[in-house]
Amino acid sequence: KQWYQRRVRGNIREHKLRCPDYQGCDPDDAFQDFSQRIKNYKKVYQTLSLELDRELTFIRVSNVTQFHINSVNSTIQSKSAYFLMNLRPHIQPTLYFTRHGETEFNMDGKIGGDSCLSENGRRYGEELGRFVREEGLSELPVWTSLMRRTLETGSYLPNTSVERYKALNELDAGQCDGLTYQQIETDYPEEFALRDLDKYNYRYPRGESYHDLCCRLEPVIMDLEKGGSVFVICHQAVLRCIVGYLLDIPVEEIPYIKIPLHTVIKIVPTAYGCEREDIKFGISSAITHRDKQSVESIEKRLIDAGINKVEESRKDKSERVIPSLEELSI
Numbered sequence: 001k002q003w004y005q006r007r008v009r010g011n012i013r014e015h016k017l018r019c020p021d022y023q024g025c026d027p028d029d030a031f032q033d034f035s036q037r038i039k040n041y042k043k044v045y046q047t048l049s050l051e052l053d054r055e056l057t058f059i060r061v062s063n064v065t066q067f068h069i070n071s072v073n074s075t076i077q078s079k080s081a082y083f084l085m086n087l088r089p090h091i092q093p094t095l096y097f098t099r100h101g102e103t104e105f106n107m108d109g110k111i112g113g114d115s116c117l118s119e120n121g122r123r124y125g126e127e128l129g130r131f132v133r134e135e136g137l138s139e140l141p142v143w144t145s146l147m148r149r150t151l152e153t154g155s156y157l158p159n160t161s162v163e164r165y166k167a168l169n170e171l172d173a174g175q176c177d178g179l180t181y182q183q184i185e186t187d188y189p190e191e192f193a194l195r196d197l198d199k200y201n202y203r204y205p206r207g208e209s210y211h212d213l214c215c216r217l218e219p220v221i222m223d224l225e226k227g228g229s230v231f232v233i234c235h236q237a238v239l240r241c242i243v244g245y246l247l248d249i250p251v252e253e254i255p256y257i258k259i260p261l262h263t264v265i266k267i268v269p270t271a272y273g274c275e276r277e278d279i280k281f282g283i284s285s286a287i288t289h290r291d292k293q294s295v296e297s298i299e300k301r302l303i304d305a306g307i308n309k310v311e312e313s314r315k316d317k318s319e320r321v322i323p324s325l326e327e328l329s330i
Helices: 002-014 027-044 075-086 104-108 119-134 148-154 181-187 189-197 210-216 218-225 236-246 251-256 295-304 310-321 325-329
Strands: 058-062 066-070 095-099 142-144 162-164 230-234 263-270 273-280
Touching (some): 066 075, 095 236, 230 236, 236 251
Parallel strands (some): 095 230, 142 162, 142 230
Antiparallel strands (some): 058 066
8 A cells, every 4th residue: 555655646746747737836736736636536436347347348457557458359449458558657768769871862862762871871870879879878779670771870889789670661662762752753743743632641652651651660669668768760751650659740740740860859758748859960961851732732733744633533543552352352
C-alpha cells in the first residue's frame, strides 16, 4: 500500500500538475486538488470483474504492468491490446532522429536511389560523431535502414550497438525512383498532379504511398513505445511518419512536415504529448522539402495533362494501382 501511495503522489507531481487544468497554479494547491479528484473518483468507480463481466470485451490495466484481456476478437481490439501492453509510461526516454547526410542524388534533385554521401554529407557524418561523443550519447543503441546512405552516416558514430531495420528504408518511389521532380512532371504529368492532390494516399506506380509507409513502420513505432532512448538514422518520408505519430499531427499534414538534412531532431515525451527540438549543424545541403500545392494549380495541371475531371482521375488511379480480390486470388 505504501508503494502504491508513493507511486500515485509521484505521478501527480510529475505528470498531472503539467496538464492544462493547472497552468499557473501553485503546485501544492494543484496537488491537493487532484488528490481530492482521486477521492471523488473512488466514490463512483466500479472495477470490471472477470467473473461478472465476462460477456463484455475489455482490457483492464492494474498498476501499469498487470493486464486482464477479456473477449478480444477483432483485429482492432487485438492491436489495441498489443499497443497497451507495449507502453512503458514509467520510462521517460529521449529520442534522437536524423536523416542521413546529404547524398549525390540530393545534390542532383533525384528521389530514392541508393547513392553515396556527398562531400558535405561526409562532413555531417564526422560532426554527428563528434556531437554524439560530446553529448554522452555513445552508449545509445543506433537504428539505421538498410540503405547505403544511412549506413555510411552511422559509420561515423562511436556507438557499438547498431541495428538495421528494413522497415526504416525510404518510401519506395516505384517506377519514379531515381528521377527528379522535373522529370516526373514531364514524363508522368498525371502522376505528378495526382500525388500533389492527395499526397498521403497517393501510391507511386509499383511503389508505396505514405499510408503504406505508416503501416510498414508499425513495428518500429511499437519498439519506440517500449521505452528507452535511441538514436535513429533514416530518411525524410520515414521521419515524417514517425515524427507525425509522436507529435500527433493529422495524417494529411504528415507528407509536409519539415525534416531538413544535417539536423538532429530531439523528441522528449511529456505527460501530454512530446516536445520537438531541432539541433542544426550549419553544414550546407540541398533543400529536399516541397511545399503543399494549391488545389487550383493541381487541377490546372491535370487539365493540361488531358484529365478534365479530378474525381474520375482519382477513381481511375485507384482502380489501376489497387488489385481486385480476383487478382489477389490468382
